[in-house]
Amino acid sequence: MGAIYILWLRELKRYVRSRVQIVVSLGQPCLYLLALGFGLGPVFQQAGHGSYLQFMAPGVVGMTVLFSSVFSGIAMLWDRQFGFLKETLVAPVSRMQIMIGRTLGGATVAIIQGTLILVICLIAGFRPHSWFAIPLAFLFVAMIAIVFAALGTAIGSVIKDMQGFQLVMNFLVMPIFFLSGALFPLANLPLAMSIITKLDPLAYGVDGLRGVLINTWHFSLAFDVALLAGIAVLFLSAGAYLFTRIEA
Amino acid sequence: MISVSHLVKIFGDFTAVSDISFDVAQGEIFAFLGPNGAGKTTTIKMLTTLLRPTSGQIELDGLDPTVKQKQARQRFGIVFQDPSLDNEQTAWENMDLHGVLYHVPRKVRAQRTEELLKLFELWERKDAYVKTFSGGMKRRLEIARGFLHTPKILFLDEPTLGLDPQSRNQLWTHVKRLNETEKTTVFLTTHYMDEADRVAHRIAIMDHGKIVAQGTSAELKEQTQTDSLEAAFLALTGSSLRDEGADAKSGLRQMAQMFRR
Numbered sequence: 001m002g003a004i005y006i007l008w009l010r011e012l013k014r015y016v017r018s019r020v021q022i023v024v025s026l027g028q029p030c031l032y033l034l035a036l037g038f039g040l041g042p043v044f045q046q047a048g049h050g051s052y053l054q055f056m057a058p059g060v061v062g063m064t065v066l067f068s069s070v071f072s073g074i075a076m077l078w079d080r081q082f083g084f085l086k087e088t089l090v091a092p093v094s095r096m097q098i099m100i101g102r103t104l105g106g107a108t109v110a111i112i113q114g115t116l117i118l119v120i121c122l123i124a125g126f127r128p129h130s131w132f133a134i135p136l137a138f139l140f141v142a143m144i145a146i147v148f149a150a151l152g153t154a155i156g157s158v159i160k161d162m163q164g165f166q167l168v169m170n171f172l173v174m175p176i177f178f179l180s181g182a183l184f185p186l187a188n189l190p191l192a193m194s195i196i197t198k199l200d201p202l203a204y205g206v207d208g209l210r211g212v213l214i215n216t217w218h219f220s221l222a223f224d225v226a227l228l229a230g231i232a233v234l235f236l237s238a239g240a241y242l243f244t245r246i247e248a
Numbered sequence: 249m250i251s252v253s254h255l256v257k258i259f260g261d262f263t264a265v266s267d268i269s270f271d272v273a274q275g276e277i278f279a280f281l282g283p284n285g286a287g288k289t290t291t292i293k294m295l296t297t298l299l300r301p302t303s304g305q306i307e308l309d310g311l312d313p314t315v316k317q318k319q320a321r322q323r324f325g326i327v328f329q330d331p332s333l334d335n336e337q338t339a340w341e342n343m344d345l346h347g348v349l350y351h352v353p354r355k356v357r358a359q360r361t362e363e364l365l366k367l368f369e370l371w372e373r374k375d376a377y378v379k380t381f382s383g384g385m386k387r388r389l390e391i392a393r394g395f396l397h398t399p400k401i402l403f404l405d406e407p408t409l410g411l412d413p414q415s416r417n418q419l420w421t422h423v424k425r426l427n428e429t430e431k432t433t434v435f436l437t438t439h440y441m442d443e444a445d446r447v448a449h450r451i452a453i454m455d456h457g458k459i460v461a462q463g464t465s466a467e468l469k470e471q472t473q474t475d476s477l478e479a480a481f482l483a484l485t486g487s488s489l490r491d492e493g494a495d496a497k498s499g500l501r502q503m504a505q506m507f508r509r
Contacts, residue, residue: 006348014336083332090296091349092321247299 003093004101011072011105015112022113025071029064029117033057033124036183049185055216057118057126058137058209059182065114065144066180066202070173072106073152073239077165085246095244103149103239110145111138128213136212143228144205150235157242180206186218201231249274249401249433250295255304257290264290266457267304272435272450274400277427279448280437283485287457288437289329292405295435296326309400322350324401325394329409331386335379339370339389342378343396350397357396364392368422384415391419395426404436408443416440420447441478451477455485 015022037053037060044052079085088098118137128134155168179193180202189197197203208224211217219227250272257265265287272278280288293299295306297313297320306313313320333342340361347357365371368388378386387407394402404423408416424447427434438444444451445465452462461468461484465477472483 002348002351006345010334010337010345013341017336082335083328083330084334085332086298086328086330087332087334087346088349090298090321090326091346092318092351093349094318 001097003091003097004104007088007098007101008105008108011102011109015109022116025068025113026064026116026120028067029060030120032063032183033060033117033121037124053121053124053126054214055185055210056183057121057124058213059180059206060121061114061118061137061141062144062180062202062206062209063177063182064117065110065141065205066148066177067173068113069106069110069145069148070152070155072109073103073149073154073156074159074165074168075106076102076153076156077159077162080160089246095246096240099153099240099243103146103153103236106149106152107142107145110149111141114141114145129215133212133215137209140205140208140212140224140228143208143225143232144202147201147205147228147232147235150232150239153239154235154242157239157246176200176202179203181218182206201228204228204231249276249309250278250435251305251307252291252295253305255291255294255306256302257287257294257299258302263457265294265301268454268457268459270452270459270462272433274433275427275431276450277424277434277436277448279444279451280435280454281439281441281444281451281481282437282454286454286485288454289405291454292326292403292435292437296324296403297321322397323399324403325397325399326403327387327390327394327405327407329405331390333378333386333390333393336377338375338377339365339381340374342389343393346393346396352397360396360398364395367425368392369418384411384419387411387415388419388422391423395430395432398430399432401433401435404434406437406439408438408440416443423447441476441481445477453481453484460484 033053033056037056041052044050044055049055076085089095091098128137155172159165159168179197179200181197182202186194186197186203186207204219204224204227207218208221208228211221211224252271253269255265255268256263268291280291282288290299294301295308295313297317300314308320309323311320311323334345337345343361343365344357347361352360362371365374368391370385370389370392373381373385378389381389391404391407402423408419411419420443423434426432436448448465450462450464451468452459453468454460461471463471468477468480469475472480474480474483
């Protein structure tokens, strides 16, 4: 237990100490929120879907959590680079504990980031349909964080250089974000697109957030929760398996 | 304390370590010398559970590290060839994290951390981030950390690489002292013959994955009929240059160094 705690704490310390990083990582979602939220707002309104800011705010929260959690896993690349990973790999604790500590740390940081963005959304004019929805929204934020922190750990265990990192960003993380319905409704999509979005784990997270916060569901609460929980188990197992196989 | 017999490691069609055997007694300082790519680091990695041997037996303090990984890990400390500190944490936090990972009880942890940081002259900087440390300070911190959980064996893989003579000198003084006071067995590799000559009780010379000679410094000189360890080393390993292949990791390392500028 000590090992899980100290590695979780390490992730948190690293986050709190890198203030520039916090500002930078909040900058991108803010840009989406302001540029797209206000820029596409009138078009969305004319199409008869109501306020675009209301619609996309949950998507931007989901995006923040996605990026933050995947990054924390891939940050293992830097630990590999600067050697710290080896220090944990030769320690007399099971790899499982190390993996769980790191992943939970990354997920916690992602939850904090998501919360900050939610606050920024509220300042920008976003209003949930009920304030009681906020705790339930946290459930989804936490589930998205765990799913993708585990995915990040799995990826971080496999890739070994910056090229691999670019590859993952461009061909996995960005598509996960764009195809999740964070920026557009999933209804009435062409068949191919509709199938692809259904394969995207983030789609269920964003749908859950949006459903809870503004009461617009594409799937349903129970379905989203069950599916995310299942994916979390799957990714955590994959992450654990790949992490235990790392040879220094 | 360390007993290795017929150890082999093959990567693909390259034999990195080819049938080596040696024993290190308790409390001994044992040095591994060899040109680049001789298989020293691969051997250390196998001894420290980071690589699985292709064949052969290893015993650390009576335990087979390939079977009883955790128990074996608790018994040794290691200072890697490349740094393995967390730059974003303070010296104290690095020690504390290590202590937690090695199940050192809280009180002992604090007490030993203080002792070791004082011994390695890092106590005044205990609350500074490791990223602000010089190369020598980082090395000292790593070695102090290696001793924190009172290991029975300490592995040092080229610990003095890139250090100035003052730091090297001081570092070995501390290691020797702890070897004497705590009876820690020390297994080291180095490129500096004078260090091996001065510090090690026994020396093994490795080349192309094989141990070509082992014994005390005097024995090696006698065997090759030379008057310095360096001459003995060159007599045993020849004077041709060895080129190590660059892997993805060293490429990445270069990149990170560029970023830090």
